[in-house]
Amino acid sequence: MSEPQIRRIAILAGDGIGPEVTYWGKEALKMIAQGFNHQFVFEEALIGHAAIEATGDPLPEETLTTCKGVHAILLGAVGHPKYDNDPHAIVRPEQGLLKIRKQLGLFANLRPIKIFDALLGASSLKESILKGTDILFYRELTGGIYFGTRAKSEDGLSAYDTMSYSFMEVERIARKAFEAAKGRRKIVHSIDKANVLDSSRLWRATVNKIAAEYPEVALHHMFVDNMAMQLIRDPKQFDVVITGNMFGDILTDEASQISGSLGLLPSASLGKLVGLYEPVHGSAPDIAGKNMANPMATMLSAAMLLRHSFEMEEEAKLLEDSIAQILEEGYRTKDLANDQTAHGMICGTDQIGKHILEKLESKLFQSVVI
Ligand code: IPM
Ligand code: MN
Secondary structure, X not given: OOOOOEEEEEEEEEOOOHHHHHHHHHHHHHHHHHHHOOEEEEEEOOXXXXXXXXXXXXXXXXXXXXXXXXXXXXXXXXXXXXHHOOOOOOXXXXXXXXXXXXXXXXXXXXXXXXXXXXXXXXXXXXXXHHOOOEEEXXXXXXXXXXOXXXXXXXXOOOEEEOOOOOXXXXXXXXXXXXXXXXXXXOEEEEEEOOOOOHHXXXXXXXXXXXXXXXXXXXXXXXXXXXXXHHHHHOHHHXXXXXXXXXXXXXXXXXXXXXXXXXXXXEEEEEOOOOEEEEEOOOOXXXXXXXXXXXXXXXXXHHHHHXXXXXXXXXXXXXXXXXXXXXXXXXXXXXXXXXXXXXXXXXXOHHHHHHHHHHHHHHHHHHHHOO
């Protein structure tokens, strides 16, 4: 039998709940490797506040080198409250995340919003509005106001950030979104603020141009303020959504409430080289180290890693199904505790992680049980 191909995965645990949730993402990948006879090798590296503490830099050169040498990256979260209220901080954990996205050219941030049937009661929206919602966000990730020119006046009394987009930046994300829509319900909503912003008018004109190459896909333009409203009024109308960097950041946090919790949302950041996978949630310092975090978003990100970087659809599906079944059996983490269907089975991070792995294990090895 030929030796399985070695696939290297960088684990960037980061800050707050990052280490707790990436632990379970990694355990899931290890079990998949065992079940399918794949060979995954893990390389840990520093990012965020953890990296600042150790080296003074939120993205040390060593981390970047590691990330350029692997086949995929699984990231936890970055951020620390120490910096949030300090306008004078020179280095910030978030800079590490922004820099790695930019340096690796990860311009397309995929954020799927799916509803687990078992969680229809966990959302703040009515079941009738939610049922059947399936949205795939394509958030532009390496441009816009996040990366524009910014400055503060010398007297410290004014500051500015600029939002700029080029044809090339919009074109490449739009193309990815239209390609994805072809394999789905063939609807694209492009979100902008073209009634006010020049960068949005360029965004809209560019998307129109690309749309002409995809006559089978229906394109709708929507202003971002309207989208914020439509998303909770009638989420089912959306299939694929393309947004700029900041609009996408805000709208996907809003959309997380459709699925019941931010603790459930995975993401994939793709470009030309290596893919990076991370939960949409942040470092949640208030619950860090308390065995309360929901590891599902990270485990679902690990499933996206299998799917998008390794083309392991069956493996990805098995992991996703294991999570769905645990939810169906009534197990919940604290963030999902207001759900009437929980039957009081509220678990800590470790417990729910173990339940998911046991479920995965039973699926992987059931055929050998006589
Ligand atoms: C996200 C986060 C980041 C962002 C922060 C941590 C810089 O909120 O991935 O959505 O704004 O992109
Ligand atoms: Mn965000």
